[in-house]
Amino acid sequence: MARGFDFKAIEDRWQRSWEESGAFTVAEDPGRAKFYLLEMYPYPSGRIHMGHVRNYAIGDVMARFLRMRGYNVLHPMGWDAFGLPAENAAIEHRTHPAKWTTENIAYMRTQLKRMGFSYDWNREITCSDPEYYKWGQWLFLKLYEKGLAYKKLSAVNWCEVCQTVLANEQVEGGLCWRDETPVVQRELPGWFFKITAYAEELLVGLDQLPGWPDRVKVMQRNWIGKSVGAEVRFPLPDREQPLTIFTTRQDTLFGATFMILAPEHPLALTLSKGTPQEGKAHAFVQRMKREDKILRTAADAEKEGVFTGAYAINPLTHERIPIWIGNFVLLEYGTGAIMAVPSNDQRDFEFAKKYALPIRLAVKPLDSDLDETDMDRAYEEEGVLVNSGPFTAMASQQAREAIADFLEREGIGTRAVNYRLRDWGISRQRYWGTPIPIIYCDQCGTVPVPYDDLPVILPQDVEISMKGGSPLGKVASFVNVPCPRCGRPAKRETDTMDTFVDSSWYFLRFASPHAHDGPVTPSQVNYWMPVDQYIGGVEHAVLHLLYARFFTKVIRDLGLIAVDEPFTRLLTQGMVCKETHRCPEHGFLLPEEVGADRRCRACGRQVEIGRIEKMSKSKKNIIDPEDLLAHYGADTARVFCLFAAPPERDLEWSEQGVEGSFRFLTRIVRLVEEREELLRCPSVPVPFSRLVAGRALYRKAQQTVKRVTEDVEKEFHFNTAISALMELANEIGHFDLVGMPGEEDERRFAFTYAVDVLLILLSPFAPHLCEELWERLGRDRSIFQMAWPTYDSAVIKAEEILMVVQVDGKVRGRVFLPADVGEEAMREAALADERVTAWLQDRSVKRVVVVPQKLVNIVTGGSR
RNA sequence: GCCGGGGUGGCGGAACUGGGAGACGCACGGGACUUAAAAUCCUGCGAACGCGAGUUCAUGCGGGUUCGACUCCCGCCCCCGGCACCA
Numbered sequence: 001m002a003r004g005f006d007f008k009a010i011e012d013r014w015q016r017s018w019e020e021s022g023a024f025t026v027a028e029d030p031g032r033a034k035f036y037l038l039e040m041y042p043y044p045s046g047r048i049h050m051g052h053v054r055n056y057a058i059g060d061v062m063a064r065f066l067r068m069r070g071y072n073v074l075h076p077m078g079w080d081a082f083g084l085p086a087e088n089a090a091i092e093h094r095t096h097p098a099k100w101t102t103e104n105i106a107y108m109r110t111q112l113k114r115m116g117f118s119y120d121w122n123r124e125i126t127c128s129d130p131e132y133y134k135w136g137q138w139l140f141l142k143l144y145e146k147g148l149a150y151k152k153l154s155a156v157n158w159c160e161v162c163q164t165v166l167a168n169e170q171v172e173g174g175l176c177w178r179d180e181t182p183v184v185q186r187e188l189p190g191w192f193f194k195i196t197a198y199a200e201e202l203l204v205g206l207d208q209l210p211g212w213p214d215r216v217k218v219m220q221r222n223w224i225g226k227s228v229g230a231e232v233r234f235p236l237p238d239r240e241q242p243l244t245i246f247t248t249r250q251d252t253l254f255g256a257t258f259m260i261l262a263p264e265h266p267l268a269l270t271l272s273k274g275t276p277q278e279g280k281a282h283a284f285v286q287r288m289k290r291e292d293k294i295l296r297t298a299a300d301a302e303k304e305g306v307f308t309g310a311y312a313i314n315p316l317t318h319e320r321i322p323i324w325i326g327n328f329v330l331l332e333y334g335t336g337a338i339m340a341v342p343s344n345d346q347r348d349f350e351f352a353k354k355y356a357l358p359i360r361l362a363v364k365p366l367d368s369d370l371d372e373t374d375m376d377r378a379y380e381e382e383g384v385l386v387n388s389g390p391f392t393a394m395a396s397q398q399a400r401e402a403i404a405d406f407l408e409r410e411g412i413g414t415r416a417v418n419y420r421l422r423d424w425g426i427s428r429q430r431y432w433g434t435p436i437p438i439i440y441c442d443q444c445g446t447v448p449v450p451y452d453d454l455p456v457i458l459p460q461d462v463e464i465s466m467k468g469g470s471p472l473g474k475v476a477s478f479v480n481v482p483c484p485r486c487g488r489p490a491k492r493e494t495d496t497m498d499t500f501v502d503s504s505w506y507f508l509r510f511a512s513p514h515a516h517d518g519p520v521t522p523s524q525v526n527y528w529m530p531v532d533q534y535i536g537g538v539e540h541a542v543l544h545l546l547y548a549r550f551f552t553k554v555i556r557d558l559g560l561i562a563v564d565e566p567f568t569r570l571l572t573q574g575m576v577c578k579e580t581h582r583c584p585e586h587g588f589l590l591p592e593e594v595g596a597d598r599r600c601r602a603c604g605r606q607v608e609i610g611r612i613e614k615m616s617k618s619k620k621n622i623i624d625p626e627d628l629l630a631h632y633g634a635d636t637a638r639v640f641c642l643f644a645a646p647p648e649r650d651l652e653w654s655e656q657g658v659e660g661s662f663r664f665l666t667r668i669v670r671l672v673e674e675r676e677e678l679l680r681c682p683s684v685p686v687p688f689s690r691l692v693a694g695r696a697l698y699r700k701a702q703q704t705v706k707r708v709t710e711d712v713e714k715e716f717h718f719n720t721a722i723s724a725l726m727e728l729a730n731e732i733g734h735f736d737l738v739g740m741p742g743e744e745d746e747r748r749f750a751f752t753y754a755v756d757v758l759l760i761l762l763s764p765f766a767p768h769l770c771e772e773l774w775e776r777l778g779r780d781r782s783i784f785q786m787a788w789p790t791y792d793s794a795v796i797k798a799e800e801i802l803m804v805v806q807v808d809g810k811v812r813g814r815v816f817l818p819a820d821v822g823e824e825a826m827r828e829a830a831l832a833d834e835r836v837t838a839w840l841q842d843r844s845v846k847r848v849v850v851v852p853q854k855l856v857n858i859v860t861g862g863s864r
Numbered sequence: 865g866c867c868g869g870g871g872u873g874g875c876g877g878a879a880c881u882g883g884g885a886g887a888c889g890c891a892c893g894g895g896a897c898u899u900a901a902a903a904u905c906c907u908g909c910g911a912a913c914g915c916g917a918g919u920u921c922a923u924g925c926g927g928g929u930u931c932g933a934c935u936c937c938c939g940c941c942c943c944c945g946g947c948a949c950c951a
Contacts, residue, residue, distance in 0.1 A: 656891070660890055809932045
């Protein structure tokens with residue numbers, strides 16, 4: 001290692017030392033404030049990527065900082081080890097998912113250790129470990145007992161590539177979240193968790209989370225999608241049962257001129273029976289069933305429908321109105337049927353125009369009139385009711401209450417709430433996941449596996465393929481079991497659980513990772529929970545982060561934990577990005593595939609360079625942390641990730657930026673090495689009141705303590721914290737150790753103090769290097785056993801202030817004044833300043849604004 | 865369309881609660897050291913005008929409030945992310 005410093009040796013040495021001393025092992029300690037710091041655990045894909053480095057570097061700085069601040073810090077790590085990539089790898093490399101996963105974990109663990117992350121490895125958990133998934137199965141059974149886990153046949157999202165069902169949260173814009181291929185709808189039986197039972201609590205609980213970013217809360221709020229309105233029963237002539245609809249706009253009821261059913265609505269076909277429309281309605285429903293539902297219900301799809309031939313009675317106008325079937329009405333939402341108010345709903349308007357259905361205005365704008373025969377679009381805003389019988393002239397909002405009251409009084413309807421949130425489909429037709437602990441018996445039906453028989457072990461000897469359904473179904477020794485109730489031959493459930501189930505409670509397990517009589521040990525979990533700070537990517541805003549909140553509430557209701565919300569504070573870090581090289585012919589290129597003339601080496605076309613995009617294999621703009629580690633070491637990697645951008649923003653990779661961080665650390669090494677002898681000798685403390693020559697440096701060090709502490713603690717502004725450390729390092733570098741005769745001791749004291757402070761403050765960011773230098777200076781303990789420095793606000797305050805003098809708001813002069821200067825003295829000094837008086841010639845002073853300790857603004861009466 | 869986050873030098877980014885815009889770093893220019901280069905050190909670095917002291921302009925655009933606006937208010941433009949026929 002020629003360049004800089006021998007980071008390899010330093011890192012190896014200290015990593016071994018921390019491991020041997022068990023520096024990061026923690027236990028409950030009621031005497032100390034606890035802090036549970038957690039980063040989202042990784043999927044063991046094979047090797048860590050820059051996103052991990054950034055995520056875990058942020059967490060590790062926090063962990064080390066908080067320990068030095070005196071907290072009892074739980075900082076664990078584990079593996080989200082179940083999931084489809086292991087099966088794909090198994091097929092591709094002819095290996096077993098378990099082997100592939102275990103090897104990946106082993107390698108990635110060494111990588112994390114080489115980054116110097118301070119985890120308590122005694123608490124490591126792997127969710128493909130039977131000791132872990134046993135308790136996932138246990139929780140499943142508890143949910144089943146409480147009616148929160150159930151099986152049903154339903155239309156589900158199916159990914160052809162993954163050969164499995166996906167949860168709603170795993171479909172993004174009609175595409176599979178993992179491979180971005182189109183998702184299709186399929187009728188399939190599967191297991192669901194009743195997350196909707198907690199919809200309201202999941203919604204209102206967001207208000208109790210001031211430490212969460214707004215955008216995540218907004219995304220969850222939108223996802224839960226609460227709508228307040230009413231269910232209204234529209235009588236059907238000649239039928240006992242009315243047609244019930246849900247609306248949020250009961251104020252527009254008088255404008256309901258027809259109704260629309262979802263094609264899957266049970267009445268869609270029965271209502272048309274015996275009418276002249278029967279054939280047409282039947283054909284339409286059949287066609288809708290064949291069409292892809294995601295396309296059919298997309299926002300930009302053309303509205304289509306057919307008349308059923310039947311009529312309902314508008315319960316307020318008592319008019320007979322036609323019932324239609326429409327492609328855009330969803331069975332799953334509300335009651336699967338709507339009243340159509342074309343005057344006040346754009347979708348209904350388009351439908352009415354297309355099929356020449358009547359339009360009657362129900363709500364008009366406050367300040368103008370509308371003619372329903374002459375509208376070119378619906379009036380959807382609030383307004384004043386018209387054509388609405390006794391409610392005419394009421395404001396929308398008031399009318400909604402009045403009409404809801406009326407509906408309830410007359411027995412026509414009830415107030416109602418609807419949520420967009422659907423139950424969480426957790427069945428996966430794949431192998432590498434937690435087996436669902438259920439047995440099907442011809443005699444006894446669906447039988448839960450008895451608790452004593454847990455875990456249901458995932459068999460090892462399985463042929464994995466992406467064809468012919470769940471691989472577990474082909475393992476006879478797994479499938480065929482005696483019924484736990486009657487003993488007769490029965491069959492196991494062959495679906496496994498969504499891996500998001502595993503990650504919905506892993507943070508609880510870390511508190512008591514080896515508990516063997518339950519998923520958690522209440523005394524331990526209640527000491528550590530909630531997670532005080534959670535750090536991870538925003539891509540989990542409505543996936544993991546919603547499921548984990550749901551599980552926390554369920555487990556609380558089981559009486560195992562005492563918290564309502566799992567994560568008190570959440571930091572969503574930005575992505576790691578890098579520029580891409582794109583050839584119009586060959587797509588994304590590696591930098592080395594581009595010639596010096598910015599042309600593609602393969603075809604000679606001009607290559608588009610400079611688009612900054614998230615690092616990804618497919619865009620060929622990956623930086624392997626392994627290379628970073630080899631060339632610059634872990635400390636540089638950490639400092640770069642934290643310095644280049646504030647954590648919540650995207651980080652743009654820059655080779656020069658890394659170089660800069662490396663230079664900074666090298667400078668620190670030089671700073672210490674050049675004065676090593678001197679720094680090793682104990683210096684005699686000089687009280688601040690007597691400090692003269694070293695006063696400025698001492699103060700700078702204290703100011704840096706304040707800045708770094710506040711930056712790290714309050715806002716995670718690691719970038720500005722590091723810049724403050726750079727400033728201090730610069731000032732130390734320029735400090736004159738000799739000065740005037742007689743000042744040496746004082747200067748030595750200030751210098752030593754500043755260097756010590758610098759090393760301690762820097763140690764969470766660059767732990768290996770700081771430990772090394774600390775030791776080289778002969779300081780007796782590990783730097784991480786040092787208390788975080790404090791500062792004295794009297795020291796920090798400069799005894800001189802620089803007063804800015806403005807004339808008419810423009811800076812015209814600067815004057816040094818004693819810090820305790822009064823307003824009147826500031827005013828006088830400002831008016832006496834030479835440069836200022838020049839500006840004041842021929843102008844009259846109209847007013848003088850004095851900002852204490854800071855600035856004087858002289859306002860003049862006009863031009864000269 | 866709705867919701868959220870942004871827009872500041874060549875670049876990444878600073879700026880407390882309305883008070884010196886551009887901290888810190890990168891890139892770049894000049895200089896020192898060197899036979900030379902690298903490394904390191906010193907120095908300059910928003911733009912325009914000026915020999916210079918300095919002056920004017922400048923935080924997406926247009927208005928406003930204020931002694932004073934990157935910061936507050938009104939109206940627009942652009943970029944990124946999320947949701948999107950949810951009745």
